[in-house]
Amino acid sequence: xxxxxxxxxxxxxxxxxxxxxxxxxxxxxxxxxxxxxxxxxxxxxxxxxxxxxxxxxxxxxxxxxxxxxxxxxxxxxxxxxxxxxxxxxxxxxxxxxxxxxxxxxxxxxxxxxxxxxxxxxxxxxxxxxxxxxxxxxxxxxxxxxxxxxxxxxxxxxxxxxxxxxxxxxx
Amino acid sequence: xxxxxxxxxxxxxxxxxxxxxxxxxxxxxxxxxxxxxxxxxxxxxxxxxxxxxxxxxxxxxxxxxxxxxxxxxxxxxxxxxxxxxxxxxxxxxxxxxxxxxxxxxxxxxxxxxxxxxxxxxxxxxxxxxxxxxxxxxxxxxxxxxxxxxxxxxxxxxxxxxxxxxxxxxxxxxxxxxxxxxxxxxxxxxxxxxxxxxxxxxxxxxxxxxxxxxxxxxxxxxxxxxxxxxxxxxxx
Numbered sequence: 001x002x003x004x005x006x007x008x009x010x011x012x013x014x015x016x017x018x019x020x021x022x023x024x025x026x027x028x029x030x031x032x033x034x035x036x037x038x039x040x041x042x043x044x045x046x047x048x049x050x051x052x053x054x055x056x057x058x059x060x061x062x063x064x065x066x067x068x069x070x071x072x073x074x075x076x077x078x079x080x081x082x083x084x085x086x087x088x089x090x091x092x093x094x095x096x097x098x099x100x101x102x103x104x105x106x107x108x109x110x111x112x113x114x115x116x117x118x119x120x121x122x123x124x125x126x127x128x129x130x131x132x133x134x135x136x137x138x139x140x141x142x143x144x145x146x147x148x149x150x151x152x153x154x155x156x157x158x159x160x161x162x163x164x165x166x167x168x169x170x
Numbered sequence: 171x172x173x174x175x176x177x178x179x180x181x182x183x184x185x186x187x188x189x190x191x192x193x194x195x196x197x198x199x200x201x202x203x204x205x206x207x208x209x210x211x212x213x214x215x216x217x218x219x220x221x222x223x224x225x226x227x228x229x230x231x232x233x234x235x236x237x238x239x240x241x242x243x244x245x246x247x248x249x250x251x252x253x254x255x256x257x258x259x260x261x262x263x264x265x266x267x268x269x270x271x272x273x274x275x276x277x278x279x280x281x282x283x284x285x286x287x288x289x290x291x292x293x294x295x296x297x298x299x300x301x302x303x304x305x306x307x308x309x310x311x312x313x314x315x316x317x318x319x320x321x322x323x324x325x326x327x328x329x330x331x332x333x334x335x336x337x338x339x340x341x342x343x344x345x346x347x348x349x350x351x352x353x354x355x356x357x358x359x360x361x362x363x364x365x366x367x368x369x370x371x372x373x374x375x376x377x378x379x380x381x382x383x384x385x386x387x388x389x390x391x392x393x394x395x396x397x398x399x400x401x402x403x404x405x
Contacts (some may be wrong), residue, residue: 010199017198021190026182035185044201052209060374108177117354159174 031074033113122150273393288322322373
């Protein structure tokens with residue numbers, strides 16, 4: 001077995017992170033409701049997993065693997081937060097919704113945060129990051145049918161939050 | 171008014187963190203190193219546990235067989251063969267590991283994997299990675315530690331408090347030789363931990379099944395030099 005030189009791994013990993021980290025942080029931020037601190041935590045976790053797996057990941061699938069690590073880390077983080085914050089109430093509290101401005105990224109991010117984590121990931125990966133259904137399914141670890149269903153329902157729910165929004169795209 | 175999908179497509183320009191600086195990327199690499207070392211130490215412990223179980227089973231089997239049984243005779247013959255097969259240390263002429271130089275190895279053995287924190291020396295015919303789960307990631311490849319000598323920076327590894335410790339001289343520095351049990355009371359491997367005089371603490375792990383004497387382990391350790399390529403991690 002050839003001796004593997006770790007300096008190669010570090011050099012390749014450094015090049016990859018330098019080039020791709022900002023994109024991963026952006027995806028993570030959209031997956032965790034725009035909270036940049038949480039997004040940074042998610043990306044750090046994902047990159048550590050990527051470093052450990054580096055020798056086993058083919059260069060041509062590195063981007064996809066990194067995205068999968070981010071989605072998984074965001075899902076894990078969401079679940080742990082949900083468990084910590086989960087409260088049992090006798091009645092569902094009414095929350096006032098602010099008027100939305102469609103071109104306001106804060107509003108869109110806030111609306112995304114109302115979606116379940118899987119649905120949010122499908123919408124972000126499909127429509128924000130522009131991935132294909134197959135690429136999104138790979139990143140989420142689910143079927144393509146599930147991606148289509150989740151992304152369609154996600155869009156419907158976002159549009160429901162924007163009643164004055166005129167749909168002019170298919 | 172733009173469609174919702176157009177708004178979503180525009181988000182990358184709206185939500186755009188700046189490029190990662192060199193310090194941020196270096197911190198990512200350092201976190202990866204620490205995680206790798208933690209996993210390696212866990213797997214060393216697991217590998218040692220497997221050895222302990224194997225020893226226990228062998229001892230138990232010895233107790234369950236009676237002298238004169240064919241199984242007992244086979245076991246006795248095997249033990250005798252092990253005692254007679256004396257390991258001989260010779261000068262090492264193969265590929266040197268990263269981060270270390272090794273001058274003396276058991277005859278025929280070679281470095282099979284290394285990184286800036288550790289290397290593994292294996293006997294002839296065992297130069298391919300063993301399958302999971304008895305594996306350790308060294309240098310990015312899955313390498314079994316069973317039946318092999320592993321050398322690494324000490325990191326957070328410590329000899330068990332109940333282990334009898336023998337102090338040995340390693341190139342003028344005081345080394346501590348003891349039995350590592352990795353969390354239980356059974357002996358699995360001998361550990362020799364010694365400073366190299368340049369600020370590093372080196373750990374040599376030798377499975378007891380190899381039959382190396384304390385003197386041989388010490389001689390092996392005296393032939394190890396930590397080079398400038400070594401990278402200390404604090405995992």
